[in-house]
Amino acid sequence: MGEQKTPLVILTGPTAVGKTALSVRLAKAIGGEIISADSMQVYRHMDIGSAKITPEEMSGVPHHLIDILEPSEEFNVVWFQRLARRAVQEICGRGHVPVVAGGTGFYIQALLYDVDFTENDGDPALRRQLQTIAKTQGSGALYERLRKIDPKSCETIHENNVKRVIRAIEFYEKTGVRISEHNRIQRQNSSPYNFSYFVLTDDRQKLYGRIEERVDEMMAQGLVEEVYRLKEMGCTADMVSMQGLGYKEILAYLDGKSTLEEAVYRIKLNTRHFAKRQLTWFRRERDVIMLDRQDFDGRDDLILNEMAEILRRKGIV
Numbered sequence: 001m002g003e004q005k006t007p008l009v010i011l012t013g014p015t016a017v018g019k020t021a022l023s024v025r026l027a028k029a030i031g032g033e034i035i036s037a038d039s040m041q042v043y044r045h046m047d048i049g050s051a052k053i054t055p056e057e058m059s060g061v062p063h064h065l066i067d068i069l070e071p072s073e074e075f076n077v078v079w080f081q082r083l084a085r086r087a088v089q090e091i092c093g094r095g096h097v098p099v100v101a102g103g104t105g106f107y108i109q110a111l112l113y114d115v116d117f118t119e120n121d122g123d124p125a126l127r128r129q130l131q132t133i134a135k136t137q138g139s140g141a142l143y144e145r146l147r148k149i150d151p152k153s154c155e156t157i158h159e160n161n162v163k164r165v166i167r168a169i170e171f172y173e174k175t176g177v178r179i180s181e182h183n184r185i186q187r188q189n190s191s192p193y194n195f196s197y198f199v200l201t202d203d204r205q206k207l208y209g210r211i212e213e214r215v216d217e218m219m220a221q222g223l224v225e226e227v228y229r230l231k232e233m234g235c236t237a238d239m240v241s242m243q244g245l246g247y248k249e250i251l252a253y254l255d256g257k258s259t260l261e262e263a264v265y266r267i268k269l270n271t272r273h274f275a276k277r278q279l280t281w282f283r284r285e286r287d288v289i290m291l292d293r294q295d296f297d298g299r300d301d302l303i304l305n306e307m308a309e310i311l312r313r314k315g316i317v
Contacts, residue, residue: 007316008193009099009109011307012037012282013200015245015274016210017204018293020053022200022300023101023164024061029308030099031089033062035084037102037111040244041066042075045233048218049246064091071230071241076163078117080107097317105281112197113189123174130166135238145169151285152180156281158273163240191287196310199282200303202293211271218246219264227251245271 009032027034036042040050044067053063064087069075084107086101091098100108104149109115134142143159149172157164171179201207227250235242237251246267253263282288289310296302311317 005194032097032099115186150178159217270297
């Protein structure tokens with residue numbers, strides 16, 4: 001018999017679909033600890049705009065990869081992969097089940113299929129050159145350069161995500177291989193885990209309605225004040241942390257580049273577009289188990305029962 005694979009549970013889906021509350025209930029039901037797969041919740045002082053889980057909402061369930069960096073620090077998929085692997089080992093060492101919860105699909109893919117990033121160790125000179133193009137000619141010029149060398153990657157990388165556009169161009173320039181092709185090959189890896197990959201979805205209009213409500217709630221909670229404090233701390237628009245949804249739009253308002261009403265409108269619009277891209281990503285992934293809220297009358301307890309039964313059948317719990 002081969003070596004028994006490490007158990008791993010993934011619960012993901014588009015923003016505002018209800019992953020956070022359900023992941024806590026799931027972890028409590030199966031003796032799990034949660035690893036956050038969220039590119040913004042790693043940052044301290046960024047609580048409202050990232051919809052960061054509160055200590056009360058954690059309900060005693062240990063959470064990992066939350067509040068581990070300052071906003072001035074850069075976080076990326078390689079860092080996530082390294083830290084998440086370590087967390088998985090530690091959680092299993094305690095006899096618990098690792099539950100990966102969050103909406104950054106690229107991070108989840110990197111962990112689940114053990115994607116290898118060592119081929120591209122970076123080129124600081126090229127990166128600075130590309131960053132200069134983005135600043136002087138705009139993100140659109142950089143995006144067109146990527147479209148010419150790797151149009152497939154433009155289906156999953158947004159023009160405004162300058163960091164990922166630069167990484168994709170840099171990868172091609174360094175290796176001669178399109179990053180979309182590299183990712184396709186890496187996705188064929190067999191996973192080192194005995195896993196279940198749950199994707200929570202809902203009716204699109206209901207999802208968009210919850211996004212609108214969430215943004216209004218963030219504004220009421222003090223998102224403008226949070227971004228103002230970050231600006232006072234020295235955070236600027238070119239930082240990775242400040243390019244997150246909600247932060248870049250409010251920072252533009254504070255810098256006098258838009259009205260508050262325009263900023264809120266853009267947050268809602270950009271978040272809807274983001275949720276749409278997330279769904280596109282997850283539906284393209286292999287091995288996913290789609291859980292549509294409409295099939296369970298929107299009830300978390302019924303969804304929880306379904307997940308628990310699947311995990312039992314797979315021998316994960």
